[in-house]
Amino acid sequence: MGRAYEQLSYEERCELAELRRAGRSIRQIAAALDRQPSTISRELKRNTGSGPRAEIYRPAYAQEQTAARRWSGSKLDRNGVLREQVLGGLGQGWSPEEVVGRLRLEAGRTVIGCETIYRFIYAQLKRTNDGTWRNYLPRAKSRRGRRYKRGGLSPALTMKGRVPIHERPIEAQDRRQPGHWEADFMLFASYGQQVLVLHERLSRLTVLARTGSRRAEPTAKMLAQLLHLLPLELRRSLTFDNGTEFAEHHRLGLLTFFCDPHAPWQKGGVENAIGRFRRWLPRRTDLDQLGPDDLFRAARAYNHTPRKRLDYLTPAEVFSRVLHFEWESTSRPSPG
Numbered sequence: 057m058g059r060a061y062e063q064l065s066y067e068e069r070c071e072l073a074e075l076r077r078a079g080r081s082i083r084q085i086a087a088a089l090d091r092q093p094s095t096i097s098r099e100l101k102r103n104t105g106s107g108p109r110a111e112i113y114r115p116a117y118a119q120e121q122t123a124a125r126r127w128s129g130s131k132l133d134r135n136g137v138l139r140e141q142v143l144g145g146l147g148q149g150w151s152p153e154e155v156v157g158r159l160r161l162e163a164g165r166t167v168i169g170c171e172t173i174y175r176f177i178y179a180q181l182k183r184t185n186d187g188t189w190r191n192y193l194p195r196a197k198s199r200r201g202r203r204y205k206r207g208g209l210s211p212a213l214t215m216k217g218r219v220p221i222h223e224r225p226i227e228a229q230d231r232r233q234p235g236h237w238e239a240d241f242m243l244f245a246s247y248g249q250q251v252l253v254l255h256e257r258l259s260r261l262t263v264l265a266r267t268g269s270r271r272a273e274p275t276a277k278m279l280a281q282l283l284h285l286l287p288l289e290l291r292r293s294l295t296f297d298n299g300t301e302f303a304e305h306h307r308l309g310l311l312t313f314f315c316d317p318h319a320p321w322q323k324g325g326v327e328n329a330i331g332r333f334r335r336w337l338p339r340r341t342d343l344d345q346l347g348p349d350d351l352f353r354a355a356r357a358y359n360h361t362p363r364k365r366l367d368y369l370t371p372a373e374v375f376s377r378v379l380h381f382e383w384e385s386t387s388r389p390s391p392g
Contacts, residue, residue, distance in 0.1 A: 063122055064091070064099055069115035072096065076113050131168060132176045142173055146192040149335045150361050152177075157368035195331060215314070217306040221295060221322050224313045228293050234258045234378045235292035238326035239279060241270055241301065242333060249343045251351065253333070254282055255326035256290075259375035260363055262329045264355045266343060276304035283308070290379065295323045332358060 064072070068089055075085045082100070086093040103118035132139040145155035152173035159167040180189045190196050228236040234256070242251045242264075250270055254263040267278055283291045293311040296302040297320045305312040315322040336354040359375075362368040 064089075064095070064118075066115060066119050069099075069118050072099065073113050073115050076100075130176045130179065131172055138168065142168065142176075143192065146173075146177075148361065149194075149332065149357050151194040153364055154362045154368065157364055158362040161362070161368045191335075195334060215298070215300075215303055217312070218314050219312065221313045221315050224293065224295065224311075228257070228295075228311075228313075231257050233292070234375075235286075235290040236295075237283075237291070237293065238295045238323040239302070240297060240320070240323065240326045240330065241267075241299070242330045242337065243339070244337075244343060245340050246342055246344075251337070251343070252278055252282075253326055253330055254279065255329050256371075256375060257325050259378060260325065260329070260366065260371040261375040262326075262333075262355060262358055262371065264333070264351045266351060270299075270301040272301055272303040275301045276307050280308055283310075286379075297323065329358065332361075 068091075071089060072085055075088060080088070082096050083093050085091075086096045089096070099118065100113055103121045104113050132142060141159065142155055145158065146152070150158070152170045155173065156166075156168060156170050174193075177189055177192050181187065227233040236257045238255045238257060240253050242253050244250065248269070250267060252265045252267050252275065254265070256262070263282055265278055265282060267274060279294070291310050293313060294305070294308060295313045295315070296305065297315050298317055302312075302314075320327055333354060336357060337351075359372040360370045362370050366374050
């Protein structure tokens with residue numbers, strides 16, 4: 057088996073230059089540096105300057121020549137096809153991790169790493185001074201912010217029929233059983249504009265529906281309408297925060313649970329989904345200016361984005377399998 061070639065360090069090049077000026081032979085220099093003679097010969101041949109001083113080996117010049125021969129650009133700079141695939145996925149709202157996972161799923165091997173993608177995007181931001189490159193990142197942020205927890209008590213603790221999330225069964229908690237949902241509202245800058253977001257915990261499938269208000273009664277009716285067409289096995293429970301818009305939860309006909317006060321992160325699936333939807337529906341969006349299919353297109357883009365937690369399948373793919381299984385199992389005739 058051959059030996060891997062290792063470039064000389066700058067210190068070794070300085071010592072090589074001293075030995076060369078002292079008139080030592082290539083084999084003597086190689087012995088002094090504990091290198092192969094072929095390594096010293098190749099170094100002198102490739103990195104000795106041209107012109108009047110062609111016979112003089114200069115360490116600084118050799119170091120510059122070695123650095124110049126190395127490609128300093130990223131993998132995405134060199135590979136145009138891969139760059140188009142990565143930017144195409146990012147442009148659809150996929151995170152770098154989801155792009156990496158999907159490419160690995162399709163190719164059967166690791167094609168690129170997340171850090172390579174992040175470094176490429178940040179390099180473009182710096183190189184081009186074009187802030188639009190940040191839109192390729194999941195939430196279009198150049199810096200990560202901090203989350204702060206507010207204190208105080210919530211009057212929602214007196215809500216009728218309120219069951220705390222700590223009593224939610226393990227089947228709902230561990231995401232192994234389909235039919236457990238989370239719900240919340242995505243709000244916008246214009247007063248009175250909101251979108252109801254319904255998120256299935258196992259598949260991560262998410263449904264959007266614009267509502268005329270956040271009052272409790274129409275909210276309950278909209279949730280019932282969204283869940284009505286599903287088999288019973290796919291509408292087992294629903295988890296909320298403590299907003300009074302969910303006060304009519306007991307009319308839905310399924311188990312309902314509520315987060316602790318000021319702890320919306322306990323329904324992290326729908327919180328994460330809302331954050332991701334801001335790529336297509338930023339807070340400044342005027343819903344009155346959207347067409348009838350705009351919400352559908354945003355939901356479709358989200359539900360067809362591969363997710364790490366789903367082994368880089370999409371929520372739509374996972375939910376389709378679950379739905380097919382449930383329908384077949386409930387429609388199959390019982391044995392006689």
